[in-house]
Each structure stands twice: as structure tokens, then as C-alpha cells.
Amino acid sequence: MTPDNNDPLKMVHELAARVQHLEDTIEIQQLQSKYVHYLFKQRFDRIVDECFAKKVPDVSVEFSDSGVYRGLDSVRAVYRSFEVTKTMPGFFILHMTVNPVIEIAKDGLSARSHWLSPGAAGSDTSAAWIWGPFYIDYVKEDGRWRIAHSNLVPLFRNRYETSWAQATEHGTVRGVLSAQPDEPSTFYKPYNEVKKQRDIFAAHPPLPQPY
Amino acid sequence: MTPDNNDPLKMVHELAARVQHLEDTIEIQQLQSKYVHYLFKQRFDRIVDECFAKKVPDVSVEFSDSGVYRGLDSVRAVYRSFEVTKTMPGFFILHMTVNPVIEIAKDGLSARSHWLSPGAAGSDTSAAWIWGPFYIDYVKEDGRWRIAHSNLVPLFRNRYETSWAQATEHGTVRGVLSAQPDEPSTFYKPYNEVKKQRDIFAAHPPLPQPY
Amino acid sequence: MTPDNNDPLKMVHELAARVQHLEDTIEIQQLQSKYVHYLFKQRFDRIVDECFAKKVPDVSVEFSDSGVYRGLDSVRAVYRSFEVTKTMPGFFILHMTVNPVIEIAKDGLSARSHWLSPGAAGSDTSAAWIWGPFYIDYVKEDGRWRIAHSNLVPLFRNRYETSWAQATEHGTVRGVLSAQPDEPSTFYKPYNEVKKQRDIFAAHPPLPQPY
Numbered sequence: 001m002t003p004d005n006n007d008p009l010k011m012v013h014e015l016a017a018r019v020q021h022l023e024d025t026i027e028i029q030q031l032q033s034k035y036v037h038y039l040f041k042q043r044f045d046r047i048v049d050e051c052f053a054k055k056v057p058d059v060s061v062e063f064s065d066s067g068v069y070r071g072l073d074s075v076r077a078v079y080r081s082f083e084v085t086k087t088m089p090g091f092f093i094l095h096m097t098v099n100p101v102i103e104i105a106k107d108g109l110s111a112r113s114h115w116l117s118p119g120a121a122g123s124d125t126s127a128a129w130i131w132g133p134f135y136i137d138y139v140k141e142d143g144r145w146r147i148a149h150s151n152l153v154p155l156f157r158n159r160y161e162t163s164w165a166q167a168t169e170h171g172t173v174r175g176v177l178s179a180q181p182d183e184p185s186t187f188y189k190p191y192n193e194v195k196k197q198r199d200i201f202a203a204h205p206p207l208p209q210p211y
Numbered sequence: 212m213t214p215d216n217n218d219p220l221k222m223v224h225e226l227a228a229r230v231q232h233l234e235d236t237i238e239i240q241q242l243q244s245k246y247v248h249y250l251f252k253q254r255f256d257r258i259v260d261e262c263f264a265k266k267v268p269d270v271s272v273e274f275s276d277s278g279v280y281r282g283l284d285s286v287r288a289v290y291r292s293f294e295v296t297k298t299m300p301g302f303f304i305l306h307m308t309v310n311p312v313i314e315i316a317k318d319g320l321s322a323r324s325h326w327l328s329p330g331a332a333g334s335d336t337s338a339a340w341i342w343g344p345f346y347i348d349y350v351k352e353d354g355r356w357r358i359a360h361s362n363l364v365p366l367f368r369n370r371y372e373t374s375w376a377q378a379t380e381h382g383t384v385r386g387v388l389s390a391q392p393d394e395p396s397t398f399y400k401p402y403n404e405v406k407k408q409r410d411i412f413a414a415h416p417p418l419p420q421p422y
Numbered sequence: 423m424t425p426d427n428n429d430p431l432k433m434v435h436e437l438a439a440r441v442q443h444l445e446d447t448i449e450i451q452q453l454q455s456k457y458v459h460y461l462f463k464q465r466f467d468r469i470v471d472e473c474f475a476k477k478v479p480d481v482s483v484e485f486s487d488s489g490v491y492r493g494l495d496s497v498r499a500v501y502r503s504f505e506v507t508k509t510m511p512g513f514f515i516l517h518m519t520v521n522p523v524i525e526i527a528k529d530g531l532s533a534r535s536h537w538l539s540p541g542a543a544g545s546d547t548s549a550a551w552i553w554g555p556f557y558i559d560y561v562k563e564d565g566r567w568r569i570a571h572s573n574l575v576p577l578f579r580n581r582y583e584t585s586w587a588q589a590t591e592h593g594t595v596r597g598v599l600s601a602q603p604d605e606p607s608t609f610y611k612p613y614n615e616v617k618k619q620r621d622i623f624a625a626h627p628p629l630p631q632p633y
Contacts, residue, residue, distance in 0.1 A: 011431075013222075018441050033312045037312060092412075094366065096309050099519060100455060101452055131516060156544070165544050200464075219430040227437055241522075298620050307540060
């Protein structure tokens, strides 16, 4: 036992920093869960208010072939354009996010993460599987964690009737959304193209490292 | 740094409360995992003893179209009636629960949660997908977290051969269980009915809020 | 409040032990996530270096009908033999791990866990579902958690075209791997055999208990 272990004030400050790190990890996990629940339940109005950063100028969201929605106005616009899905009979998007690798910055104010996502979507006339990785950065704003950048890059988006290997097209999110993206997709490609390649994850980012 | 930051006794008490909250969150997650493992492995005898509250008069469980089993005797009865599934060749129920949003009461004695559940079920002659939300309340009894109310409300329960959109019926749990429920289903409806509606989650509860 | 609650030094030591236990739980979860991300992204070179124990003589890995790879050389060999999958167009293995029940030893140096795994695999010509339990032991080596023994025992591994109940064969991992196992499979059996049995999990280990 080192001498420091007898200085309660110093120990309690060190312990407080470790507890803060644990709380940050759990809060980020709960924030991410909140996001997927709101998306599933079509509470689109809550998503930007409660889940996204307000003070990050290049805040962004991207999913499948959506392109990048950049800046708070664009992020608000894309979730507002999802409202139309409430009028579609039986419509749902069920993205779950599991197996987080979360790396919180040494200053405790930002974090980088990778998740894996099993998922399904549907309506009265269509059913599809949507599975793949999710890359998300977070920031702490006014003491609360928020999403700064979110990118869902599904590996496959095949209709139920045909497997990911057999499907000749893997769908698009462009048809349903009236909001226009600010930038093209960063590296998403449909599996019917990807499957012709080798080492298919070469373009994906490496796991977040300490920073 | 406020003056309090120099009072080690006060700081350690505050820190203890934060650690307790983290421990509660992790224990609830592990309890929920235990429940799904026992259900999968058909260790029905363990479920009530190790997972459910014993001192909550209106303790309850409900899943799909089961209706509500209310009170400890009814909860015991329904899991006892699951024992018959051990005699069915190849039988399994694999409900996983992910993306918890857990809200622990300020007094630390109860909690409300929403989860999302990917799942599958089968036997030697049938295969089905069972995916949807899980709404669960917990209480702390004699220092351990237990389930007070559990409601699995699958969005779809289609047989493998036909997608959730195409399936004209989404199955029933009523056939296999001899135990009778105490109350009708609260708001579950099969997707073949749900899919005709708009804003299909309007009847579902909102995410748990601080209380 | 007991008298101990006024001894800050004693309290802070007790609290430090509780924080350590929480950190261990979260670190084990992140280690496991790292493993599945590296496997998915085909970063096989990272798996042994960053995820497996180096000082456990009987360190082992087993998955489906692979047999047991025992000892660090064998574990390295099997992941090295996975490298060939990078040359296969569209190849991927997406095993997620959820619902952990993690039991950390009283001495804080080892842990036992059960997980559930939804999963998919594919290539340009094939698609399969791989779902089932994952049994994993961990050890703490030089202050970091590592995998000591890992066994993925899928319940079903059916090709997409035919359900787990209808599939007459559930595939093999033996064809693609040049590395030879040291021991036969412990208790994995394909679902087309399992489904003829009753109480199909009788051979599986019970949930980890305090030790």
C-alpha cells in the first residue's frame, strides 16, 4: 500500500474521476438506447431535442445511402421528413445497437464509439432485414452526453423474400425522405456491390483508440 | 473547487450514492439477462424464485397474447405450465433483450425500463421470428432487484416461411399454456392487424422519465 | 448509520473495491465487444494479441463444430487460418453478443460468463443465420482482462433459404479452416440432430455462480 492510500482526500478525488468515467459510459449507452427507441416508436420530434448536440457546428447524421445531413438545421430537417412515415400503414424501423466499444476522451468531453446493429423494417406491404455497424461520436454539452456524428452503414438491407447473398438490390432510403442531404454518402455501398469485393471492411474506420 | 470538495466524509457519502446507482443499473441488467437465459434453457423453476418479486401484490407477467398473469400464484402457475415445453422435441424460446433505458426511482427502491428484443422460437416442426419491445418494472426486495411487472409486446411473430408483412396470422401462446390468465391482454395486437394502422405505437407507453 | 460510516479512510477503501468491480464488469463487456468487432471486420491479427490470455496454459477457443483449439499456439493458428476468408468475395461473420451474465471471482482475477448471440454470415453465394449461446471465461493478466476460454455453441446455423426447423443440415466450419483442432467438440450438435431431443439444453452448463 502506497502512502497515498492513507490520504483520504486524495483517494476520494481519484475515485470520483473513476466513477465519472463509469457514469459517462452508462449515460452514453442509455442515450444511444433512447435514440433507437424514439426512432422505432416514431417519436421523431424527440430525437433532435433529446439526443443530438446543439453546439457542434458540423453535427451530422447519415444512414445507408442517405448521404450526410450536416449542421443542426439539416439534422432537424431529416428527422422532420421522417414524420411522413407515421402515415404509412404498419411502418416501422427497428434498429437495435449492441456490443459498444466506447472510448471516452481524456478530457471527458467527447467520445468515439462503434456498435453492431441487428435490425428489421417493415410496412403493410414490405419486410426487410437491416444489419451492420454503427459509427457514432458523442460530446458532452451542458453536462449531458449528445450525439455529434452518427453513421449507420448497414452491411445488408435485403427484402425478406431473398437473402442478402441473393438480393440483386439492397434498397434505398432516398425515396421516402424529402429533406436533401448536404454531402454524398461517405463509404456506404449496397451489399450486392460489396459482395463482389474481397476484404470488404477495408474502407471502414478502425476501432476507436485512447485519445 | 467548492469548500465541500475538501470535506472527505461528505464527499465519500456523495460518491457512495453514485456508486450505488451504477451498481443498481448493472444489477438490473444482469437480472434481466438471467431471466432470458433461464427462459431459453427451460429452467422455469428458477425464474420465479430468482427473478420475480415476492412481496409485490400485483406482480405480473404478460407476453404476446397471453393475457396478464397477476399475483405471485399466477406468475408461478404460468412458468410451471411452461414445463410441458421440455417434452416437445427441439423446443426453444430465444428472447434477447437489448438497448435498455432504465430509470431508477429517486428512493432507489424501484425502477422502470424499456428494452428491445430480437428473438426466435422453434421446435422440430416450426420456426418463428419474435421481435419487439419489452416493458419491465423492477423493485428492490431485501437488497436484491426483482421483476415486478413484465410485458413483452412483440411487433411481429411470423413463421419463418412468410415475412411479417405477408403473414396472415402471427401465432398465439394460448395453445401451449394450461395456466389461465387473470386479465385480458393490455394492448398487444398481432402485426397482421397492426399493419393496417398508422402511427402504430400510439398505444405504447412513453419512455420512463425521472421519478 | 454504523460507526464505520464516519471513518472516511475505511469507507473510501470499501468504495474503491466496489468501483473496481464495476470497472471490471464494463471492461469485460468492452473486451467481448472488441472481439466481435475484430472478427466481423476480419482483423484476425488483432484478436489474439488484444483479446486472448497469454499466460493461461490451457487457453482455448471453440465454435460450432470446430473442435477445441487448446494452447496459445493453437489459438494463434486458428485465427491465422481465418485470414483466407479475406480472399473470399463478400465474406463476413457477424456474431453479436448480448445479455451477459458475468460472475467475477472474489479475488478479482478471473470471471465466468454466459452470453446470447444473434448472428449472420455470408459471402457472394451464401447466407446463413447463426444464433445461440456463448460461454466465455476471462482472466486478468497484467491488469487487463483477456479471454481464457471461449465456446460459441450455436443452436441453429441454417442457410437463409430454409428455416432452422426445416434445414436438414446446419453447416460446418471445418471446410474453410486449415488449422487442426487439439480436441473434439465438447458438446455442440447441429440443430437437425438436437431437434429430435427433448429438454435440449440439458448438456449446457448452468449459469455462473459466485466463486
